[in-house]
Amino acid sequence: MSIWQRYCIRSLPARSNRERTAVLALLCAALLAAAALSLRCGSQNIPLWELLSSLRRGDPGDPALRILLHVRIPRTLAGGLAGCALAMAGTLIQAVLNNAMASPNVIGVNAGAGFAALLAVSLAPWAARLIPLASFLGALGAALFIYALAAKAGLSRTTLILAGVAVSSMLTAGSNALTLLYPDMALGAASFMLGGFNGVTLAAVRSAGWYLAAGTALAAMLAADLDVLRLGEESAAGLGLHVGRTRFLAVLAAALLAGAAVSFSGLLGFVGLLVPHMARRLVGGDNRWLLPVSALLGGSFVLLCDVTARLLFAPFELPVGIVMSLLGGPFFLHLLRRKKGRVYD
Template identity: 70%
Template structure:
């Protein structure tokens, strides 16, 4: 199954490079890249538009999907995800705040996104713990915190419209105009988050047995949860810093991957990363091609696909277990 997902991802990458408002054949692309003529239209479109955009889609999809798996495992809630419980909103709020207060500091947006995602996750977990830690209180606390942070984002965009150029695209989420330099600042956070997630896979399996069983097996529950939250914050914050507030990737993809792979995080995490990349690239292709030459924000396409899925989850989990 992982091999099939790798093939699908390769096909999605090739389609993303070839297709758009103007389609190119692989022969045209290869010939243009071999020639290296920077004045050639195909070369400029591929190198400056489609390659960075495809890479951004791949990284954002992998990061948000893995962050979704981590958050669902830590919170023991199948309806939790970076967008639903406010992690994305926290990353977005701090990213915009950093862009306004310290616009001249390079790389600060990615660091601020991570800090915002981490603080939002810890705040939601603390509020839910005080109110009685359950699946319902976690989601409700996340929605409340997300609403407040979104209000903060809207306030910033209204008070500082000149400082926050392209804030509308950031709010909806998308990859229009993304460059290699924008991705470069987030690469370190993405790599650290993915490595942490891989190292935590076995411990997360033990945690899913329940706190009493996990503790009897010698698992340090508090440390495992904290490290998983940090890893999820790194991944979600890094993705938000260049992709904006994309929704539903961290909710939809882990469920789809569980159907294909099962609940073993050793396999679920890489499967979610691959499937997340395929999904975001596919949504970006739809956003580019549905109304070409006009382009939809990717977040709109994801919401159209993810909204019905979220309603399905609400109805399904009314009568089933967390991981059915």
């Protein structure tokens, strides 16, 4: 039995369905509270009741209504959806690669999506609708490349992470080269590379909506199969599971989710690494519960980080990606220190 399987069986807490349902309900409430905080807070702290009153009056000349409709609602929606998508993508990638340290940003999936999005903007600045598709294709290409490396016999999990870091570095270098070759987009590219929601529009979120919906539906369909896959390839195949197809579809779902999120949020890091670990501590390793819990937890986490980025040095605003890196970097080092070559504690 692998270390991954021992971890899933022994180390994770045993939860009843009633306890897991309670966790889901609490996380739904937490997400709603984070969304309300995101709607209220910013360079102008407008009370929530005043925002709701402005929305009810519907006066187009009301500054509070304009702030709510054109700034706060798009930003809150984008933050919540990006957090949900990246957290689910991280959960899927960790299950497929059988590696607790894998995540969309660590193995280069986010970097692939970012490079493809910048390439699309550079070559076809008139076609904004191409950005989600380009992000998805870039994320899928990077994920499949790393998956191909993982499938090779004798490739250790440590080597896999190092390969992912190398791929991410090359793709980031490609993105930087594009900003030098196309200086007109340099300012927007800098914000994109750091990750954040300043200036995000409902149109950008809407254009990525189909990819988010498809990735979420595919992940939900694969949850039970991923639980079977935790038993090991031979056992899963013996139970009738098509292992190769399941893993490819899981990679496809992760690429859809990560690519769509990157298309409007930029290169947010560490969401797909931190959140699945926290979710496993809450509901265990059953993917039928782990995926929705990760989604809710990820949405709340990103929204709270975004609020922190807005208020930390107000009225100046930090890109939310900086806040996430400050939180995620120490966590990643903590994993490295505790694992000492193992897959899981």
